[in-house]
Amino acid sequence: MRSLRRLQPYFHYLWAQRRTVPAAIVYGALYAATSGFGLPTLIQYVFPPIFAPGGGLETSTVAMIAACIPLAFLLRGITGYLNSYYTQLTGVRILEAIRLDYFRKLQVLPLSFVQNRQVGDLISRGLSDTAQLQQAITLMANDGIKQPLTLVMALGYLVWQAFTGQGVGIVLLCLAIIPLAIFPVRFVGRKIVKRAQVLQAQLGSATSVFSENLAASREVRAFGLEQQQTNRFGALTHDLVISQMKIVKYAQALTPAIEVISAGGVALTMFLAYDTGISLDAFLALVGALYFAYEPMKKIGALNNELKRAGASLDRLEVVLLEPVSIADPVSPVTVDRLKGELTFANVTFAYKTGETVLHDLTMRIPAGAVCALVGPSGAGKSTFVNLVPRFFEATGGKVLIDGLDVRDMRLADLRRNIAIVSQDPVLFNDSIYNNLLLGRPDAQRDEVIAAAKNAFAHDFIIAEKDGYDSIVGERGVRLSGGQKQRIALARAFLRNAPILILDEATSALDSESEAYIQTALQSLVVGKTVLIIAHRFSTIRDASMILVFNQGRIVASGTHADLHAQSALYRSLYDRQSGGT
Ligand SMILES: Nc1ncnc2c1ncn2[C@@H]1O[C@H](COP(=O)(O)OP(=O)(O)OP(=O)(O)O)[C@@H](O)[C@H]1O
């Protein structure tokens, strides 16, 4: 089976559960023995004496025989229970391992990988496709050994019958019919693969619309999109129903198809048995063996369907799992402690997509300790430029150096420990304010955290909250105002105390009090650090020790405010517009 080979690299997940898988199999075999062997044995050997003509059994003997019934069911119940328990335990553990690997991979993939995909679809892959894979692997653990074994046994019985002389012709015919059952299995399997791919992709789209909608709950209300959004989601769930039913249509056709084929086998056997005149006993045994050969075929067919669906899910998971981690630690990293922070861009070229160059051959040196303001029209490449320093993206050409060291020669953790970032729209985690601050430097002491909050003018509003530093900020920090979030982000940067500071100034206007606090905090934060600041404010630009003017992916001018105001027409127009707007 090709689908089996496809899953083969993932059987280490099953191997990791080697303590529970054998238990599941042993209890499964015991269950099969008590139901498949024990119950018929009871019927065949234990009951007849009771009803034997002129039996005259003692009452105690009858009672003992009667007691065998609940006992057999008890044994069957317990082994069946334990079989299911261990199978499920194996299943959920495998699911946990796959999900964790998937999640872990998303943490280390380049930022662009996540940005270029829909969040909802990535979530759907991590939750629904992994569940599909788990289902197949546990079914494989359960039926993958039991059913083929039963098939082999039944075939063995038929061959044995052939050699003990019970109508060789009939037996061979019985054997010849079995392969016919393979056709529906293969046909349905092929049909299911394509439909499963479509179904999982649709599930991804539905999740995307869902998560996008919740993220935009304010916009939905503001623009009156309630009905439009519901229709959009409704259309997707309707498509899901259609795809699911297409799978049901094929998967459910498999069992009847195999049953019809096996019935044909039985009928043919019957006809030939009548023709050759074999005994009833031998005939019943043949039909029994035939049944035991077709039954596993049915189960193997169902397993095949599940493996095909898992294959489709696996394709989707592998988009993440097999994606090379292109931004990774070098093989032999240079040991880096605290950097001084001299930044050099040497002939740096960058493109998000091949052929669409965003930064063109930039060369620039920013001395350690400089406060460097980046200005330029929207889309000029300022954010892209600063994102190359922490290696969020990799330069397509040229080099980015810090203190003369290529950033690609350092460990990512070393590099990023030397950089503090305050973004336009800081994101907080749904945790306490204290823990959100601590992200700046996880080993900081409580008094250091509080000092940082004070420096960022955040302390006063924090202690005014009901639970002070232990107040929970809500998902992404929704319970705080924009200005409060920015001060927390600044406090984190104070705590991190990294030699390189990257600031993307908020474009949104804050109230003048917040604004004043943040400006004062910034002035003390930048001291002694190399600062790259994407500046939107006139005051920031004027205070910078150097200014880079970006236009269409190039640095078209650089220098101090006075130089640029005298020399660059673009700078003058940007500056005049900004200072005019303040
Ligand atoms: N993730 C991305 N994938 C593809 N293209 C991108 C991506 N991010 C930015 N771009 C493109 O790169 C160019 C530079 O964008 P960048 O964000 O660096 O501009 P910017 O100068 O920071 O603009 P703004 O002042 O509006 O923030 C733009 O043309 C933009 O469309």
Ligand SMILES: [Mg+2]
């Ligand atoms: Mg930007």
